[in-house]
Amino acid sequence: DIQMTQSPSSLSASVGDRVTITCRASQNINNYLNWYQQKPGKAPKLLIYTASSLQSGVPSRFSGSGSGTDFTLTISSLQPEDFATYYCQQSYSSPPEVTFGQGTRLEIK
């Protein structure tokens, strides 16, 4: 099974900060990597797909990069509504065997 490891597990930051979250795969997954945001009591929301494509309606301050085993999600200037938990997800292999990272909780400093 492909394991996904996110770092850090939690992060404190201030409004206006630039934040980067990392996701590492246990083997090469090409660019089959997606990012989700989850707020308390809500379903996850797709932010980035195929490593760097911004989902329609998602603010441009969110961006993704990476390929192979190392990926990053960057928020260029944190807004109050961005404080949430972020998950990466891979779908390598056919048929797809999906795994999620353990999540990164982004809190207000």
Next chain:
Amino acid sequence: QVQLVQSGAEVKKPGASVKVSCRASGYTFPNYGISWVRQAPGQGLEWMGWISGYSGYTNYAQNLQGRVTMTTDTSTSTAYMELRSLRSDDTALYYCARVLAEAGNSYFDPWGQGTLVTVSS
């Protein structure tokens, strides 16, 4: 707009079964698969499997093989997830999500609102 609406909360005893529904609207149901993901209280996301909206082909997570069955009813654009032999550690919020694909990559959008399944004696 594309929407997935799930059935209501369930309370079950250990050893029982539960069947959760997910009704889709706003898109052509057979054109997309549906995945199920669960989240235990205070924990992360766990993928359970997916079903093709067209053929009914399924692929289940290995740790749930033999206990989970996913089906669809294209006449009502509804997907179902049945989990059998419930245990206390199956207590979780269960989500359905539409499966999108691009160049071999699969991702989920949108998600249903979630169905809380509580397993307790």
